[in-house]
Amino acid sequence: MDRLSQEIIDRIAALLPEEKLEMTGLPAAGNSTSGTNPSMVKKLICKMRRAKDGSQTLQQRNALFKSSTQYWTRASAATISFRWQRAIEPIVYASLHLGYPGLANLRSALQSRPERRAYLRSLTVVLALTHEHWTGLGLRHDALQPLFDALGGGGEDRNARVVDLTLRFRAGHPDLRHRTCQGIVFDRHHPGKPLLGAMPCVGTLDFTPARPTTEKERRNVLQLHLTEQARLVARCPNLQAVVWHYAEEQIASQAVRDAARDAFADCMAEQLAPRRRITKVSLTLRIGRLGLCICAPSSVGADSYEDLYKKLRAATMHVTDFCYAGVVGPSLLYDDADAGCWLALRNLTVGMALLTPAGQFYLRGDAASPIDLDTPLGQRVARHDGERYPGDPLLLFREKKTTTTPDDATMGPLLSAFARLLERLPVLETANLLARCGGGAEEEEEEEEAVSWAVCYCAPGRTSAWMGESEMDVERPRVWFVTGRWRPGDGLVRAFRRAGEGAGHGGRASVMYWSLVDAPVCI
Known part of the structure; x- marks a missing residue:
């Protein structure tokens, strides 16, 4: 918003001459006496004064309705642009759809004006993963660091408003479609810095993927592994709702599907059971x-699902x-x-x-x-x-x-x-x-x-x-x-x-x- 506002100021100022420019074609304000059609109150006052002082000239009476001339200046253009920016900021920040570049801009905007955090309502982050973010064993931890940098920090004022965060991933390179077919996992053996920080402003964490209309876009949709989705709950201390979504249809092996389900059940029970503030839970x-x-009805995984049901009921005893x-x-x-x-x-x-x-x-x-x-x-x-x-x-x-x-x-x-x-x-x-x-x-x-x-x-x-x-x-x-x-x-x-x-x-x-x-x- 800062950069956009400054561009508008510069463009308006470049079109204005150094001297004053008279405004034309502007409608009069509600309490203004300008124009050729004065209000009824002004007409009544004029009639009373004309009866009291018959010596007034026509020119003197018309002077009552003549307003002072308004002018455009570079200063007035900057002021109007500044007011326009302040007026639309709550609308712009209420619903944002960002990628990696947008997260950097959001961080800069929130640092310049921390009160903008109160405008955040819904934030959809779509991270395009490339080989820069990928190791031989999984995703680098710092791949999510821009998100934590943008939503982390800011003091206690952020707790006044909660943000609905939808986190999505897409393949920035075709090779990553195959590397992440069973879900994105983090490489915890990578020597780089581990994921640091928290997002206390997040009230709803949603992993629902996008539903693109073309086949190419559909192939580029990536999903975070179920266990990693459950672990990210710990990074949101003020979380009130969580929406987990996982497509088992992308995994061909029944053993891998059961293992992912079992690992999620254990992690969910660990993260969700003590979090009494989380009152809304959705799992797909x-x-x-x-x-x-599902190549045959017998390949569903009965034991794994029964274990999931048991832990799911225990972990969601407090939800509404x-x-x-x-x-x-x-x-x-x-x-x-x-x-x-x-x-x-x-x-x-x-x-x-x-x-x-x-x-x-x-x-x-x-x-x-x-x-x-x-x-x-x-x-x-x-x-x-x-x-x-x-x-x-x-x-x-x-x-x-x-x-x-x-x-x-x-x-x-x-x-x-x-x-x-x-x-x-x-x-x-x-x-x-x-x-x-x-x-x-x-x-x-x-x-x-x-x-x-x-x-x-x-x-x-x-x-x-x-x-x-x-x-x-x-x-x-x-x-x-x-x-x-x-x-x-x-x-x-x-x-x-x-x-x-x-x-x-x-x-x-x-x-x-x-x-x-x-x-x-x-x-």
């Missing part, structure tokens, strides 16, 4: 398409908002040994992949390859007429192509665990269990061919995007089955009617069914 583990990364997308098992939602976890949870979103940890399919007919096994967390309910609104992904049921009928042997235990979770939690407000199958998640035209499946819960007085503007039984807990033509059995309906018992609403929950074709009905 993309497994891609059947037939590509929790999102998970990936392979889901009943033990993630409920376990008799962990009946005391998630007592502070208010909002839960689970995007379930189509495979269980044991490699079984949740929905019938899903063995036809290739299908996308993942569920994006940003799904929203469709319109009745099927019209796509800007920003709203379309939710369609195309049962002629893909079935939404669940397999009772696999989906039954998961829904029972979900019902017991809704029954137990005392302050839960919303909970969504989402599934998606069909077309690829990356292509918009394929996404329209997807079949979506959802079970949603809302506490009394709360609503959800899946329910639209429905006001059915809004004073009671509600459970919605947006499940195509499949309806839950009587046993499941009785279990879900106990939703909200832990919050004092026992036995009063309404169970709704909505096919998105017919009107919602109460079961």
Whole structure:
């Protein structure tokens, strides 16, 4: 901003002559008497004075409305530019998208005016990695040093405002695509200086990668290893929310996927459990398409996922908002040994992949390859007429192509665990269990061919995007089955009617069914 403001000052000053330049064509201010159309108040005053002193000349009366001439000068141009800069700085600094050069400029700008730190709201950093940042074993520690230099320091004033930091990486050289295919790791054996400093101003740390539209840009997207993502949490002492994202679909070996998952679970439990200020946690583990990364249903990694569920529940006992997308098992939602976890949870979103940890399919007919096994967390309910609104992904049921009928042997235990979770939690407000199958998640035209499946819960007085503007039984807990033509059995309906018992609403929950074709009905 400093450099931009000085350039504007220089350009304006270069166009002005040394002498004064009269301003022309400027609108008069609200309290000004300039111009040919004086205000009614001035006309009244003029009339009163004319009646009092009939000897006034026409020239004397017109002098009342004639304003002093205004001039442009180099000093006035500099003043206006300075005021313009101060006016737009909060807007510019509120949302920044920077790379390595931008981080250096940001550091300089914050050092020149520390009060600019209060303007920071959202910061997206995309680091283009080259061979300069890479060793034979991984990423140099000083590759992230410009980020810490820009957001570190500044005293205690930074704690007044928190920054939402989104950290992304891309390949600045094609060779790095292959070197980092299993995730970026730091070379801790490199003789260079280790990563120093902290980022106390960061309130949200987000590792969600970009979704480019071209194949070339998609290949250049790199991801940080899951364990390294968990370790960076320690560098943000005032962190309040963390969003982890990892694409297992880029790793071909099942052993490597399990090892990465196990290492992340250990590091997450170490970093997250004692951090009570972190109240919002999101974890996405993309497994891609059947037939590509997951070569067979048995290659999911049941033991690794069960260990992850156990440590994830223990580490997030204090959170209020929790999102998970990936392979889901009943033990993630409920376990008799962990009946005391998630007592502070208010909002839960689970995007379930189509495979269980044991490699079984949740929905019938899903063995036809290739299908996308993942569920994006940003799904929203469709319109009745099927019209796509800007920003709203379309939710369609195309049962002629893909079935939404669940397999009772696999989906039954998961829904029972979900019902017991809704029954137990005392302050839960919303909970969504989402599934998606069909077309690829990356292509918009394929996404329209997807079949979506959802079970949603809302506490009394709360609503959800899946329910639209429905006001059915809004004073009671509600459970919605947006499940195509499949309806839950009587046993499941009785279990879900106990939703909200832990919050004092026992036995009063309404169970709704909505096919998105017919009107919602109460079961």
